[in-house]
Amino acid sequence: xxxxxxxxxxxxxxxxxxxxxxxxxxxxxxxxxxxxxxxxxxxxxxxxxxxxxxxxxxxxxxxxxxxxxxxxxxxxxxxxxxxxxxxxxxxxxxxxxxxxxxxxxxxxxxxxxxxxxxxxxxxxxxxxxxxxxxxxxxxxxxxxxxxxxxxxxxxxxxxxxxxxxxxxxxxxxxxxxxxxxxxxxxxxxxxxxxxxxxxxxxxxxxxxxxxxxxxxxxxxxxxxxxxxxxxxxxxxxxxxxxxxxxxxxxxxxxxxxxxxxxxxxxxxxxxxxxxxxxxxxxxxxxxxxxxxxxxxxxxxxxxxxxxxxxxxxxxxxxxxxxxxxxxxxxxxxxxxxxxxxxxxxxxxxxxxxxxxxxxxxxxxxxxxxxxxxxxxxxxxxxxxxxxxxxxxxxxxxxxxxxxxxxxxxxxxxxxxxxxxxxxxxxx
Amino acid sequence: xxxxxxxxxxxxxxxxxxxxxxxxxxxxxxxxxxxxxxxxxxxxxxxxxxxxxxxxxxxxxxxxxxxxxxxxxxxxxxxxxxxxxxxxxxxxxxxxxxxxxxxxxxxxxxxxxxxxxxxxxxxxxxxxxxxxxxxxxxxxxxxxxxxxxxxxxxxxxxxxxxxxxxxxxxxxxxxxxxxxxxxxxxxxxxxxxxxxxxxxxxxxxxxxxxxxxxxxxxxxxxxxxxxxxxxxxxxxxxxxxxxxxxxxxxxxxxxxxxxxxxxxxxxxxxxxxxxxxxxxxxxxxxxxxxxxxxxxxxxxxxxxxxxxxxxxxxxxxxxxxxxxxxxxxxxxxxxxxxxxxxxxxxxxxxxxxxxxxxxxxxxxxxxxxxxxxxxxxxxxxxxxxxxxxxxxxxxxxxxxxxxxxxxxxxxxxxxxxxxxxxxxxxx
Numbered sequence: 001x002x003x004x005x006x007x008x009x010x011x012x013x014x015x016x017x018x019x020x021x022x023x024x025x026x027x028x029x030x031x032x033x034x035x036x037x038x039x040x041x042x043x044x045x046x047x048x049x050x051x052x053x054x055x056x057x058x059x060x061x062x063x064x065x066x067x068x069x070x071x072x073x074x075x076x077x078x079x080x081x082x083x084x085x086x087x088x089x090x091x092x093x094x095x096x097x098x099x100x101x102x103x104x105x106x107x108x109x110x111x112x113x114x115x116x117x118x119x120x121x122x123x124x125x126x127x128x129x130x131x132x133x134x135x136x137x138x139x140x141x142x143x144x145x146x147x148x149x150x151x152x153x154x155x156x157x158x159x160x161x162x163x164x165x166x167x168x169x170x171x172x173x174x175x176x177x178x179x180x181x182x183x184x185x186x187x188x189x190x191x192x193x194x195x196x197x198x199x200x201x202x203x204x205x206x207x208x209x210x211x212x213x214x215x216x217x218x219x220x221x222x223x224x225x226x227x228x229x230x231x232x233x234x235x236x237x238x239x240x241x242x243x244x245x246x247x248x249x250x251x252x253x254x255x256x257x258x259x260x261x262x263x264x265x266x267x268x269x270x271x272x273x274x275x276x277x278x279x280x281x282x283x284x285x286x287x288x289x290x291x292x293x294x295x296x297x298x299x300x301x302x303x304x305x306x307x308x309x310x311x312x313x314x315x316x317x318x319x320x321x322x323x324x325x326x327x328x329x330x331x332x333x334x335x336x337x338x339x340x341x342x343x344x345x346x347x348x349x350x351x352x353x354x355x356x357x358x359x360x361x362x363x364x365x366x367x368x369x370x371x372x373x374x375x376x377x378x379x380x381x382x383x384x385x386x387x388x389x390x391x392x393x394x395x396x397x398x399x400x401x402x403x404x405x406x407x408x409x410x411x412x413x414x415x416x417x418x419x420x421x422x423x424x425x426x427x
Numbered sequence: 428x429x430x431x432x433x434x435x436x437x438x439x440x441x442x443x444x445x446x447x448x449x450x451x452x453x454x455x456x457x458x459x460x461x462x463x464x465x466x467x468x469x470x471x472x473x474x475x476x477x478x479x480x481x482x483x484x485x486x487x488x489x490x491x492x493x494x495x496x497x498x499x500x501x502x503x504x505x506x507x508x509x510x511x512x513x514x515x516x517x518x519x520x521x522x523x524x525x526x527x528x529x530x531x532x533x534x535x536x537x538x539x540x541x542x543x544x545x546x547x548x549x550x551x552x553x554x555x556x557x558x559x560x561x562x563x564x565x566x567x568x569x570x571x572x573x574x575x576x577x578x579x580x581x582x583x584x585x586x587x588x589x590x591x592x593x594x595x596x597x598x599x600x601x602x603x604x605x606x607x608x609x610x611x612x613x614x615x616x617x618x619x620x621x622x623x624x625x626x627x628x629x630x631x632x633x634x635x636x637x638x639x640x641x642x643x644x645x646x647x648x649x650x651x652x653x654x655x656x657x658x659x660x661x662x663x664x665x666x667x668x669x670x671x672x673x674x675x676x677x678x679x680x681x682x683x684x685x686x687x688x689x690x691x692x693x694x695x696x697x698x699x700x701x702x703x704x705x706x707x708x709x710x711x712x713x714x715x716x717x718x719x720x721x722x723x724x725x726x727x728x729x730x731x732x733x734x735x736x737x738x739x740x741x742x743x744x745x746x747x748x749x750x751x752x753x754x755x756x757x758x759x760x761x762x763x764x765x766x767x768x769x770x771x772x773x774x775x776x777x778x779x780x781x782x783x784x785x786x787x788x789x790x791x792x793x794x795x796x797x798x799x800x801x802x803x804x805x806x807x808x809x810x811x812x813x814x815x816x817x818x819x820x821x822x823x824x825x826x827x828x829x830x831x832x833x834x835x836x837x838x839x840x841x842x843x844x845x846x847x848x849x850x851x852x853x854x
Contacts, residue, residue, distance in 0.1 A: 016483035050503065056443035058510040065513070068521050069506035072499040076477065079496035083485040086492070094495050099571075120571075144526075144547075 001033040003125070003167040007040075007135065007158035011175055012232045013077045014044035023084035025173075025232065026130060030090060035125050037165060039135040039158035040081055042073025063108035067137075067148045071097070074134035074154075082132045092130040095120060097137035097146075101164075102157060104138035104147045111138055111147035113156060113219070116164035125165075133161060152213030159216050163223035170225050172212065173232035178239030179204070179211055181262040181412040186400050189413040193239045193261060200261040200355050201227075201241045203389040207353035208266025217241065245357040245388065259358030259365065260410040263403050266351040267396060269299060270324045271381070273316040274331065276341025279306035283338055284315060287331065294330040296323045299351075300384040300391065312341070316382060318393060321347050349381065350399035353391040354406055366390055372409035376401045430552070430594040431461040434562065434585035438602050439659045440504045441471035450511035452600075452659065453557060457517060462552050464592060466562040466585035467508055469500025490535035494564075494575045498524070501561035501581075509559045519557040522547060524564035524573075528591075529584060531565035531574045538565055538574035540583060540646070543591035552592075560588060579640030586643050590650035597652050599639065600659035605666035606631070606638055608689040608839040613827045616840040620666045620688060627688040627782050628654075628668045630816040634780035635693025644668065672784040672815065686785030686792065687837040690830050693778040694823060696726060697751045698808070700743040701758065703768025706733035710765055711742060714758065721757040723750045726778075727811040727820065739768070743809060745820060748774050776808065777826035780818040781833055793817055799836035803828045 006026065013019050022040075030036050042050075050069050054061045061069075078094035085092035101117035124131050135154025138147050149156055155172055162170035179201065182190040196204075198221035205214045211229060220227050220241065230238025277283055284303060291298060299318045306313035319327055324345060331343055352373070359365040369390050373380060378401055381393040394402050407413060433453065440446050449467075457463050469477075477496050481488045488496075505521040512519035528544035551558050562581025565574050576583055582599055589597035606628070609617040623631075625648035632641045638656060647654050647668065657665025704710055711730060718725060726745045733740035746754055751772060758770055779800070786792040796817055800807060805828055808820040821829050834840060 016480070019484050053443070053503065053507060054510060057446050057507045058514045060514075061510040062513045062518075065506045065509040065519075065521060068509070069503060072502040072506075075499040075502065076480065076496060079492045079499075080480060080484045082492040082495075083481060083488040086489050087485045087487075091489075092492075094492060 001168075002035070003037060003162075003165050004029055004034040005037045005039065005158050005162040005165065005167045005170045007154055007170070007172045008038065008081075008232060009154060009174060010041040010044050010046070010077075012173055013040060013081065016080075019043075019077070019080045020084050022232065023081055023088055026081070026085060027088045027090050030130055034168075037121060037125070037131045037133065037161055037167070038081065039133050039154050039161060040074060040078050041135050041154040042070075043077045043080075046073040046076065064145060067108045067146050070148055071134065071137045071146055074136055078132045078134050085130055085132075090130055091128060092132055093124050094132040094134070095124075096134050097157070098139035100133040100161070102133075102138035102160065103141050104149070106140040106143055106145060106147065108145070108147055110150035111140065112215075113138060113149065113160045114141055116160050118161065118164045121161070121165065133157065152216060155213050155216035156219055159219045159223075159225055159227065162225045163219065167225065169228050170220065171228045171230060173230060174211065175231065175233065176211065177231045177234065177236055178229050179209070179241070179262070182403055182407045183209075183265065186265070186403050187263075187407045187413070190262075190407065191412060191414040194237070195240050195242065196261050197243050197245050197357055198241060199245045199388055200357055203353070203355040203386065204262060204264045207264035207351060207355065207389065207391060208268070209262070209264045212241070245360070258356070258412075259362050260354060260356035260412060262355055262412065263406045263410075264353045264355060265399050265403050266353075267399060268321055269318045269349060269351055269393075270321045270345060270347035271316060271318050271349045271393060272324075272327055272331070273314060273344040273346070274340045274342075275314045275344065276310070276312045277315055278339055279311045279313045286334065286338060287315060290330045290334050291327055294326045296327050296330070300382050300393065302382050302384075318349070318351070318382070348396045349393050350396045351391055351393055352399060352402045352406065353389055354410070355389045357388050359390070360387055368409055369406055372405045373402045376405035378402045378405070428460040428595075429462070430464060430589075430592050431456055432464045432466065432585050432589040432592065432594045432597045434466045434581055434597070434599045435468065435508075435659060436581060436601060437468040437471050437473070439600055440467060440508065443507075446470075446504070446507045447511050449659065450508060450515055453508070453512060454515045454517055457557055461595075464548060464552070464558045464560065464588055464594070465508065466560050466581050466588060467501060467505050468562050468581040469497075470504045470507075473500040473503065491572060494535045494573050497575055498561065498564045498573055501563055505559045505561050512557055512559075517557055518555060519559055520551045521559040521561070522551075523561050524584070525566035527560040527588070529560075529565035529587065530568050531576065533567040533570055533572060533574065535572070535574055537577035538567065539642075540565060540576065540587045541568055543587050545588065545591045548588070548592065560584065579643060582640050582643035583646055586646045586650075586652055586654065589652045590646065594652065596655050597647065598655045598657060599643075600657060601638065602658065602660065603638065604658045604661065604663055605656050606636070606668070606689070609830055609834045610636075610692065613692070613830050614690075614834045614840075617689075617834065618839060618841040621664070622667050622669065623688050624670050624672050624784055625668060626672045626815055627784055630780070630782040630813065631689060631691045634691035634778060634782065634816065634818060635695070636689070636691045639668070672787070685783070685839075686789045687781060687783035687839065689782055689839065690833045690837075691780045691782060692826050692830050693780075694826060695748055696745045696776060696778055696820075697748045697772065697774035698743060698745050698776045698820060699751070699754055699758070700741060700771040700773070701767045701769075702741045702771065703737070703739045704742055705766055706738045706740045713761065713765060714742060717757045717761050718754055721753045723754050723757070727809050727818065729809050729811075745776070745778070745809065775823045776820050777823045778818055778820055779826060779829045779833065780816055781837070782816045784815050786817070787814055795836055796833055799832045800829045803832035805829045805832070
């Protein structure tokens with residue numbers, strides 16, 4: 001049998017008891033005959049505690065030193081997991097990102113993995129060790145500086161290790177049972193998906209599903225690594241993310257497959273509108289250049305047809321709320337040059353997205369989606385689509401209603417409420 | 428001006444305020460025109476907290492993983508110090524032991540430094556950075572495993588860096604003003620020494636003076652690096668440890684130098700006595716082989732002349748109390764083979780040592796030492812001497828009286844009580 005890579009997040013190793021549970025689980029996989037490589041996050045609140053320490057010392061700590069500081073977190077958790085495994089009679093060795101050969105670019109705080117050179121890991125596996133690797137961290141290619149990968153980095157570490165080691169599967173352990181057709185806190189009848197394609201998972205992640213990070217899914221897709229998202233608190237099978245919508249196998253299978261994988265939502269965006277922008281060549285480009293210059297990532301962009309009478313148009317776009325202030329400032333500075341009429345900011349918006357590979361071959365999905373939302377009495381602000389996704393911007397207060405309406409309209413509701421894991425927090 | 432290496436211990440970086448104070452001090456040295464390299468320990472109780480974590484997970488954690496865990500401590504403190512320096516307008520870069528080129532043997536938990544290859548540090552200095560290095564840690568030469576140096580390791584890191592960088596001085600910052608003629612908590616009139624030779628400092632460290640660790644002084648002596656022991660809470664000059672008693676300069680200077688550097692004491696030892704050991708060739712050797720086999724380091728050893736009537740002798744030795752149980756077990760196993768009469772253990776003993784390079788050229792020191800102790804009504808158990816040291820074993824309850832008596836007899840008492848830093852805990 002081959003190599004299984006497992007990822008455990010901070011909540012899975014929050015204290016000594018949790019660390020021991022994780023060790024038990026790892027050892028079970030080893031007993032089943034697999035070589036096991038584990039990527040682990042910092043314990044519980046460690047990262048926040050380290051950030052607090054940094055804040056106490058400096059209002060604006062250098063990014064290099066912040067990475068040095070934060071990487072202490074996984075160093076602690078990985079050593080503890082290795083110790084707990086040793087207690088169970090198996091040998092384990094922990095490795096930092098650098099030791100594990102996780103090579104990144106040099107962008108501190110959000111480095112990208114360039115390559116994984118797993119020489120030491122492979123040697124440790126050959127020597128019979130279970131291997132524990134620090135998630136979220138790496139070492140820069142040329143300067144040999146310690147880097148961190150940013151939010152969700154440990155998922156990416158796990159998938160990158162799985163790719164470099166040609167693993168059978170990358171298991172991502174989390175606190176829910178898998179990927180659901182909608183957030184069960186909003187839709188109690190949401191169903192767990194047994195299987196979903198990389199493309200669908202990418203769209204869902206991009207549209208607010210928080211279970212897997214975009215970069216991790218992108219990495220898995222590129223190297224064709226199956227991801228098994230499952231709960232560290234149960235033995236249930238979770239959701240397997242694998243296969244592309246362009247695979248022949250998928251094309252055939254999808255004849256009977258559900259059209260829609262799920263309904264995602266996102267409350268982290270804001271909408272900016274420029275009204276009365278003179279409809280001249282290059283003006284829209286200036287707007288988006290200014291935003292790019294301020295390092296702002298836009299999501300949806302809509303430009304109206306210009307009114308004949310005035311030769312002016314409106315431009316709206318959405319962006320992360322955290323970038324709102326920077327965007328407004330960059331645009332205010334353009335006012336004189338471009339001469340738009342007003343600059344509006346609305347952070348009381350939400351995005352609801354319907355994702356499904358089947359919509360490519362099933363006309364009428366868009367109409368059904370819009371009419372279900374309308375029937376729920378919800379007004380649609382902006383619209384954007386991809387080959388396998390339709391997204392709409394609605395009032396933030398209407399997000400739940402729109403998600404539930406779409407979920408029901410596409411027959412995604414389960415006959416029984418499965419999402420027991422959400423317990424107290426699920427209404 | 429050249430390079431100054433500074434060492435700050437855990438109490439000097441115990442919290443954010445302390446870290447900022449240390450940064451201020453480092454920057455002052457830089458402003459004075461020196462390049463600065465700093466070795467820093469883990470913050471306050473971090474190491475103990477990490478050990479508690481390990482204990483919670485495993486009763487007997489593998490040494491490799493324990494080192495991996497503990498080295499997170501300095502990673503945190505060094506990054507914070509670098510951040511605080513950046514806030515003061517200077518640039519600092521922190522480096523792990525491995526990055527700093529601290530090469531050790533592979534003995535986890537008490538590795539010895541074999542070499543320092545300071546390529547990255549020198550480069551960082553050339554680029555204008557203040558360099559912060561994790562104390563207490565290194566990387567093993569062949570296996571590239573993370574190691575720790577054991578107790579007092581950061582002092583040794585600092586001196587090793589100073590040697591490798593050909594620094595002007597290695598400043599060891601601590602919570603007292605320097606090296607004193609005796610522990611001011613026992614002798615309030617103890618004086619701070621301005622200067623002491625490596626050999627005297629070695630003897631004092633070996634005899635219980637806790638201010639510097641033996642290995643650090645040995646390292647400094649081998650590479651002739653002056654150590655300046657001083658307080659991180661004051662601007663006073665501390666004690667410079669430099670020069671050998673065999674230096675010509677010292678020989679000349681010592682004509683006027685004080686005969687005695689100080690009186691050290693140690694309450695960490697126990698005394699073991701074997702009575703009625705048959706006085707046959709090889710029997711004593713068997714005893715010490717057995718102790719060596721149990722990894723026990725002996726300190727003083729005394730064998731009586733054997734009684735003519737019985738052809739039996741007594742053997743006494745002292746050893747760290749922590750090794751007491753192992754030693755007694757090893758010796759009990761020899762009882763049948765050797766046939767000694769009894770095996771006695773006494774941990775109510777203390778060692779009082781007089782240290783001074785001048786005693787080589789001043790006869791009568793031994794007599795004066797013994798008579799001062801006798802005059803204080805203290806009984807002497809065992810005696811051992813070196814070229815520049817006389818040590819006696821006394822009852823533990825008599826240690827303070829013996830130290831005070833010897834201190835006074837050799838005119839070491841100050842006219843005023845200088846040791847204000849000991850404040851509340853003094854006497």
